[in-house]
Amino acid sequence: MRVAHLSLGDFRNYASAELGLSAGPNLLIGQNGQGKTNLVEAIAYFATLRSHRVSGDAALIRAGRSSAIARMRVRAGEREVRLELQLNQGSANRAQVNGNAVRPREVTRWFSAVTFAPEDLIIVRGEPSGRRRFLDDALLARHPVASGALSDYEKVVRQRTSLLKSARGRGQSALATLPVWDDQLVDHGTQIMLARRELLRDLSEPLRDHYAALVGGDHAPRVSMFESVGDARQSASVSRETPSDADLIREADVSRETLAREFREALAMVRGREIERGVTLVGPHRDDLALALNGLPVKGFASHGESWSFALSLKLALAELLRNESTAGDPVIILDDVFAELDGTRRGRLMRAVADYEQVIVTAAVEADVPDDVAWRRTRISAGALEPDRTEETSESTDGV
Structure with missing residues (x-):
């Protein structure tokens, strides 16, 4: 299982964002406070219907807005599914699977992720x-x-x-x-x-x-x-x-x-x-x-x-x-600013432990904190702007939900 594309509207600091991801190791790099953790927070939300950082949904909606939208295209083998969540202030959240309205908890049947974070x-x-x-x-x-x-x-x-x-x-x-x-x-x-x-x-x-x-x-x-x-x-x-x-x-x-x-x-x-x-x-x-x-x-x-x-x-x-x-393949592995907490030996051992999962998504503030012997697909984040490395960009990075 892997995320092919994430689309956000009024989620955290993003008025809008489009993030393409590939199979294998993906690195989201950017200084603290730029929005890289917000991206993986949105991805992980589809697996648990809650943030790994805060207890409620209000903080996930951009200041001054009444709702936030997160859309994700997920691939499991040859199958592809489009997931959508709408987080609402003061009313129930809504969800869709392949354009059909469902209860939000139904979304978790279609996506699995394991998140590692300082929390x-x-x-x-x-x-x-x-x-x-x-x-x-x-x-x-x-x-x-x-x-x-x-x-x-x-x-x-x-x-x-x-x-x-x-x-x-x-x-x-x-x-x-x-x-x-x-x-x-x-x-x-x-x-x-x-x-x-x-x-x-x-x-x-x-x-x-x-x-x-x-x-x-x-x-x-x-x-x-x-x-x-x-x-x-x-x-x-x-x-x-x-x-x-x-x-x-x-x-x-x-x-x-x-x-x-x-x-x-x-x-x-x-x-x-x-x-x-x-x-x-x-x-x-x-x-x-x-x-x-x-x-x-x-x-x-x-x-x-x-x-x-x-x-x-x-x-x-x-x-x-x-x-x-699982019959749908590996869970997506998310490592949110974890390598900064580990010494060099444990960094290498952790990366080896997850290296053969179908998709690994890593965030880091300092590129030197992550193992350098990995063929990363990099996306740089600055002030809410996403800049894929053009030499590594695949067709998925521009293929919208």
Whole structure:
């Protein structure tokens, strides 16, 4: 899979922009603040329906405008598809596939990308919300249909929490509809928990392999889940910091019925506290991803270089998983200003790890930061103007959407 052409209107700093891209390595070069990251942000948005830089869409719309348009032409083998997204201020976003109106989340079925960016350090050093975001984005990339379960679950949590807050001090009669919300919470939440467990099981081996390749040694990287359901039931029998492969396999193989029963038991155990506090206390929205190196938590114990290598290895493991499972070809690899964060050795190792993907898109402020033994197709960005290197320009660069 690869992006052949990107067209923007009123997106970030671009009144309009046309970017042609080729198979293989593409380099977007320009000083900070010129707009190169805005281009890859738009591309990545088609894969996740959200920015990797900000939490909402408002910042993506050019100042003073009510909407932004992003169009992209994607090729997978001999097939080509035209995708379009319209981001709107104060109203629902719109989408098209090959000129036909669809729900925005349908676009993610047609495009897959894995983005590496400086913001990824929050996966290992930030708050649980950043790690949950990584998990959910990974689930969407692996199973686009998961967007329905994730969206429905978020709505149930909001409605259920609103009920709990409104019922405080009003007696049990105010909670008459709570069992209905419990059923929906368990139904959608169980789907998400099982999908997350399967994801961690399948990421475990490629994570170890990619970390060893990046750092040149085996530091025993491990991933597992802190689950609020298990915490409420006080049923964890092993340390969640150092899970074995057998632990991950066993958790992923638990039946949906068993997990649903455990979920209901956890809800019953925290019922009093939920009513008192007006908060939904258990479920995927309260869970956290546990990351460890050599049996110690990455957060608080790993060095800056180790933290970066762990975050990159997680993304590389995800890219490998998507590549192995997809019938549409490789995910597009986006490296947004990543090489500036790495030493020369890790730069070379990272580039070798992604070199055989069908398309790699790299942004850099300083050309010396990127490996020089790569046949880059360069586009230079200055003050929102795109200038392809004419000696490298292909017909795709002028072929519009």
